[in-house]
Amino acid sequence: MIGSAEGTVTALVAVRDATRSYQLDGITVPALRGVSLTVERGDYLAIVGPSGSGKSTLMHLLGGLDRPTSGRLLLDGRDVSSLSAADLARLRNEVIGFVFQSFHLLARTSARDNVALPLIYRGVRKAQRRRLAEETLARVGLAHRLDHRPNQLSGGEQQRVAIARALVTEPSVLLADEPTGNLDSASGEAVLALLEELNAERGVAVAVVTHDRGIAGRARRQITMRDGVIVSAVP
Amino acid sequence: MSLTEAWRVAIDALRASRLRSGLTMLGVIIGVAAVVILVAIGTGAKQTVEEQVEGLGSNLLLIVPGQVDFGAAPTVSRLRLDDVDAVIRVVGDRNLVAVATSSGETVRAGTRSRFTSVVGVLETTPKVFVRSIDRGGYLSRSDVETGRRVAVLGSAVAVTLFGERDPVGSQITIAGVRFRVVGVFAPLGQSLGVDRDDEVHIPITTAQRVFDTSRVDAMAVKAPDRDSMDALSARIVEVLRERHPESEFSAVTQEQILGVLGDILGILTGVLAAIAGISLLVGGVGVSNIMLVSVRERTREIGLRKAVGARPRDIGLQFLLEAVLLTTIGGVVGIALGVGTALIVAAITPVPAVVTWWSVALAFGVSAAVGIIFGVVPAQRAGRLDPVVALRAE
C-alpha cells in the first residue's frame, strides 16, 4: 500500500477549486478563494505564505477536519460531501495524522496514553494499545518517557509525543501545521528530521506548514499562498 | 469506541478533576439522602400509629358523639352513664363494653407528684383493650358500682411516685382527693414521643364525682367476631339516636381509623418525598451546570479527540456517561448516607424511621434519570462541537 519515494501517482488527498469562508457578524470573510492541490502517496510538500493567507484553513480541509464552502474535497478517493460526520471521523482516524504547533496533548495523561488515544476510537484493545503506543514512542526516541505527563516533558519531547500519536494509526499522510513553531532550533531540527525519516523510509506523505524558508527548501515541493489562493507551486 | 472504553474514558475524566466531581456529587448525595431519610421517617410514623391502633385489640368499635369528620373540631360529648347501660343491653355482655372520661390532674404520694392523665373507666377495660397488670389487680365491678376511691397506676406514674417500692396498698391523692392504689399496669413503652404509661385509671363513677361532670367522653365495644361488627354498630347508633334525637353518633372501626390516619400519614410521606425530590432536582441542575462548564473547559480536548477520530456520538457518550456516573455514584453514597442516618435516628431518638426499599429504588432511579436527562444537553453540545473551532479555543 505504501508508495515509493518516486511516487505512485495516486491522489491521497485532493482539493479542487475549494473555497472556505467564515461568517463574522454577518460579513463573509473568505479564507480560501479557489484552491486546487493534490497530495500524493509519499509526497513531501511545504506550504508557506504570510500570516492569514489561509495555510491552516487549507490544512484543516486536507485533514478532513473541515469541509469546503464550495468546491470538492477528496479523501482517500472519496468525496467528503457525501460523508457523514461519523464517516469523516473514521477516515481521519485511518488516513490522517495531525501534528499541531501547540502539541495539543491531553494534560494529566501519560505520554503512553496520549499516543494510544487514536486507537481507542479504532476499537483496539487496551493491551494492544499499550504495546503499539510504546513501540511508536520508541520509534520517536522516547522509550524512556512512557509515563511522563506533558508538563514533565520538554517542548521538543512533547512534539515528538504528538508525532507518535499521529503515527500510531499508521496514517498515509501526516499534516503538520508549524510543527517547529514553538521549538528551539535544535528540537525543531530533530522533529523535522523525524518527519523526513518517516517520509523517506515509510513513504508517509508529509505536508508541513512553515514560516521558515530553510525548512520549506528541504521539501520536495513548495506551495506558496497569499490571500487565500496558491500563488506558486514549485515544481 | 466500545461502551467499556467509553466508561473508562469517563471515569478517567472524573478522576482528573476530583474536587469538582465531588462537589457536583454533593448535590445529588444530599438530595438522595433526603429522599431516603424523609420517606423513612414518614413510613416509620405511619407504621407506629398503625401498630398502636391495632395494638388496642381486635374487632373494636369506637363510639363517639357527632359525625366522624377528622377535619372538624370534636363535639362536646352528650353520652351519659345511662347511655352506657343502654349500649350494654344492646351488646348483651357488660364485659364487651369500655368507657373513658379523662382529665389532666396532679397525682401525689407523700412529697412526690406528677401531672398525668386520669381516666374514669369501667372494670371491663382490660377485657376490651389489650392491657396487662404488673402488680396487684384491676378495678372491680363493685369499685365502679359503689364509686370507691381506688386507682390503677401506669408504670411511669408508679415509678415517679414510688420509685422501686411496690405502690399497691399505698395512699395517693388525685386533685386533692385520697385514693388507694390497687394495681400497676405493665409498661407499654413510648411511641411517637408519647409516654403510654403516663396514666391513672379510676372508676368512672368516682371520676364523674371528682371531676364534677356527668359526661362520658368515649365508649368502645368489642364485637364477638368480625362479621357481627356492622350490624352491631348500626344497632348501637340507632339506640343512641333514639335516646338523643338532637345528636349524631358514630361508631368507627379500627380499620376506618387506620384508613384515615393512613391517608393523612401517606400524604405526609408524599409531601416529604416531594420536598426531597425537589432537592434532588436541584442536584440534577447542578450536574447539568457543571457538565456545561466542563464541556467549555475541555473544548480543546474535544477538538483533539475529534481530530484523531472520535465521532460525535463518542464524545456525546463520554459526557453523558460522566453525568450518569456523577449522579449514580452520588446516588449510591446518598443512599448509604440516608439509610445510615435513618438507622441512627431510629436508634437514638424517639422519631421512628423505617427505610423502605421503594424509597431507595426511587431515589436511585431518579438520580440515574437525572444524570441522563441533565447530561443530554451538555453531551449533545460537546458532540456537535466543530473540531476546528474547538482546537482553536483557549
Ligand SMILES: Nc1ncnc2c1ncn2[C@@H]1O[C@H](COP(=O)(O)OP(=O)(O)OP(=O)(O)O)[C@@H](O)[C@H]1O
Ligand atoms: N473561525 C474563523 N472565523 C472567522 N475568520 C477566520 C476563522 N478562522 C480563520 N479565519 C480567517 O481566515 C483567514 C485565514 O486564516 P488561517 O488561520 O488559515 O491563516 P494562516 O495562513 O494559517 O495564518 P498563520 O500563519 O498566522 O497561522 C484569516 O484572515 C483569518 O482571520
Ligand SMILES: [Mg+2]
Ligand atoms: Mg495557521
